[in-house]
Amino acid sequence: MKDIARHAGVSQSAVSFALNGRPGVSEDTRERVRRVAEDLGWRPSTAARALSGEGAATVGFVLARPADTLGVDSFFLQLVSGIQEVLAERHLGLLFQVVEDVSDECAVYRRWWAEHRVDGVLVVDPRTDDPRPDLLDELGLPAVVIGGAPDDRHPGLSTVWADDAGAMASVVEGLYALGHRRIAHIAGLPGLAHTERRIRTLRAEAGRRDLTEVRSVTTDYSDTEAAAVTRRVLEGAAPPTALIYDNDVMAVAGAGAATELGFSVPADVSVVSWEDSALCRMVKPWLSALSRDSAEFGRTAARELIALLDGGSARAVGVPVPRLVERGSTGVARGA
Amino acid sequence: MKDIARHAGVSQSAVSFALNGRPGVSEDTRERVRRVAEDLGWRPSTAARALSGEGAATVGFVLARPADTLGVDSFFLQLVSGIQEVLAERHLGLLFQVVEDVSDECAVYRRWWAEHRVDGVLVVDPRTDDPRPDLLDELGLPAVVIGGAPDDRHPGLSTVWADDAGAMASVVEGLYALGHRRIAHIAGLPGLAHTERRIRTLRAEAGRRDLTEVRSVTTDYSDTEAAAVTRRVLEGAAPPTALIYDNDVMAVAGAGAATELGFSVPADVSVVSWEDSALCRMVKPWLSALSRDSAEFGRTAARELIALLDGGSARAVGVPVPRLVERGSTGVARGA
DNA sequence: ATTAGTGACTAATGCGCATTAGACGACCGG
DNA sequence: CCGGTCGTCTAATGCGCATTAGTCACTAAT
Structure with a gap:
């Protein structure tokens, strides 16, 4: 700026x-x-700029995952891509970090905030009994929770919920309309808020319809565990006629396991994937899947964070309900 | 620090x-x-700290990909995870950005460097005729190229090569030992350095062994294009008996397409995936794949960048040659 | 003709740290 | 007894910017 001043004579x-x-x-x-x-x-x-009070022009994003669990997951990359799109317009940087678990994640938030490295953060994978919202509130670090519940908002946190x-x-x-009465839900990690939400809803819906043979089993999202659980579930007495998987990787692995066991998809079991991606079209039959716009999810979250940084107050916004794309893996229940 | 000084009486x-x-x-x-x-x-x-000459304590990572191409790719997440592991030890942040193309990427480097946002960058997907090394040299921005060639190093850039x-x-x-004489290579994007390297090597190897019916076809890495190319290749006269795919997504899609065409894997065609992931074990038969440690790739790159930041001079380091994991998709060529 | 007001600009200060140039006493050899 | 050296500490400066408090000339109003 000194140079500019000199050159411009001011x-x-x-x-x-x-x-x-x-x-x-x-x-x-x-103009000159x-x-x-x-x-x-x-x-x-x-x-x-940051030093003279303008903030760091950066937002943080922490992914708490054991390194080997970062697998074939299209969700995060798309989410981040959407986030970027919005942040880039404002020339905000995205500071990204992968850690082992939530307590490490908290430590990162503390450090970032103490070091004035970020102006706000985006939090993913909210959990039941999550220490992060309290911490963020305590720190006063602006944040938006991605995938939280519309209600449990903390005073200072915005939420983007599906x-x-x-x-x-x-x-x-x-599935009920197709005649399915026995449904198994191969869920994700037990601690995650959306896992619990799905499980609760399934139970409630089953209750409303008098479906007694409905259950959820939690897993670690891996293909191997999904296959194992699928085998266990299908080998029992009165096996389910429909399987709902909490992500695409598990759905594909599960469908494979079912086929190996002699169950035909969808004649013997219907399969639904709670995540749509190219993966779902790589197996035969193609998997019916709940399709959502992950990039848009990210864009919405980023916009909310920016609103927060601009002095807006915290709020909860929803994104469109995922849409079920019917493909070849769902059909009328055997015997219905 | 003023507070600390007061409290400590210094x-x-x-x-x-x-x-x-x-x-x-x-x-x-x-100690006090x-x-x-x-x-x-x-x-x-x-x-x-940055203002008083210590650098930004941050390294940059730009991913130049059209948003919709960010698919089921395990490579980048693992790479980033490995990078983080090393950076975290030094409390270096990772500034991450997704852009549309290489020219945007260059603009990001210029901006980051001008704004003193990063101390160095990690460059992925080097291309033939790549403007980035020249730019980075010109700017004097420390960088390490991930996946470059061991030879074409620019003065200031380190290279981590596979x-x-x-x-x-x-x-x-x-494949030759198994009797294969007609091989098709379904490669990735034509502009990428490693794509060209693989193509050149295949041609050279074919020449050495007098294999005349060997060819490479470039694609966009997508499952759909892989399937289309596979069909085109297999429907020709004297179809290949072995297919090499440049990533896991294409290999799975291609194997599926082959099966639909009535080709049995591996009886009629062998399939090799140039990338190992859970995907390769989600189809039957499981795909033989070149397995490399992507996280270690990232760790090595991060270490090189840190060495550069510490004042070390640029150099080229190799990572272990990927290892072929033989699974069910490769076998003796029909008629051999 | 004096004052108040306004627009265009400059000087000076502070943000939180690292660093350089001293200040001051203790210790040592001669 | 004195100059020199070392160890321990303080004062002062600068990094690049934003911001606040002036400064100055010029115009409108009294």
């Missing part, structure tokens, strides 16, 4: 005013300064 | 010396200051 303050759209300089000077800055290829130093309950209800309704 | 400079391990304070004072800092939960402001040539040679040798 003071540094004038340059600052000109470049930041502040009053105090004539339009003439402003702008051109000089352009010529010199000047960009404000984020460090200096209607798992509604989606589960519609899936159950569809 | 000057700010003394605090700085104490906390940074600089000489100029007694061990006694140092450390404890006070600990009690106060002090963390240095990265902004202030021995595609060696891997391709061993795959061809294996």
